Amino acid sequence: MFALDSRLEQDTFALGDFPLCRLLLSKDANYPWFILVPRRADISEVFQLSDADQQQLWKETQFLSETLKDCFAADKMNIAALGNVVSQLHMHVIVRRRSDVAWPAPVWGAKPAIEYSAVQLNEVRQRLEPVLGNDFQFLEA
Numbered sequence: 001m002f003a004l005d006s007r008l009e010q011d012t013f014a015l016g017d018f019p020l021c022r023l024l025l026s027k028d029a030n031y032p033w034f035i036l037v038p039r040r041a042d043i044s045e046v047f048q049l050s051d052a053d054q055q056q057l058w059k060e061t062q063f064l065s066e067t068l069k070d071c072f073a074a075d076k077m078n079i080a081a082l083g084n085v086v087s088q089l090h091m092h093v094i095v096r097r098r099s100d101v102a103w104p105a106p107v108w109g110a111k112p113a114i115e116y117s118a119v120q121l122n123e124v125r126q127r128l129e130p131v132l133g134n135d136f137q138f139l140e141a
Helices: 006-011 051-071 118-128
Strands: 012-017 021-026 033-038 076-080 091-096
Touching: 006 012, 012 118, 021 051, 033 051, 051 076, 051 091, 051 118
Parallel strands: none
Antiparallel strands: 012 021, 021 033, 033 091, 076 091
């Protein structure tokens, strides 16, 4: 049975589900930083997914990246699956702008996280609602 790693649960807001992945928003308002987590139990590596799930993960990652690039006016999209601290397979999809606080360095540890206000969190959801498509189901806020 799928269960979200406690560190991901603590450090993110759960937004909703694509056919394969749960979509999370990092609790760091410095960047529009999203995380896709395949809803499969005991998976830490992409190659542990079935072929169909690997294709679906890439499809969702590509769709999300393209959507976020347009929605948040990105200069560059960063996509990464590291898993050194949290072993549960998850894909970071981070909107980068030349004006962000870490540019051009990686975002990890660059600056202290800034918490989202309730208003900012609602604004992110409102931005995403019209663009995530029919294959996405928002969780209750």
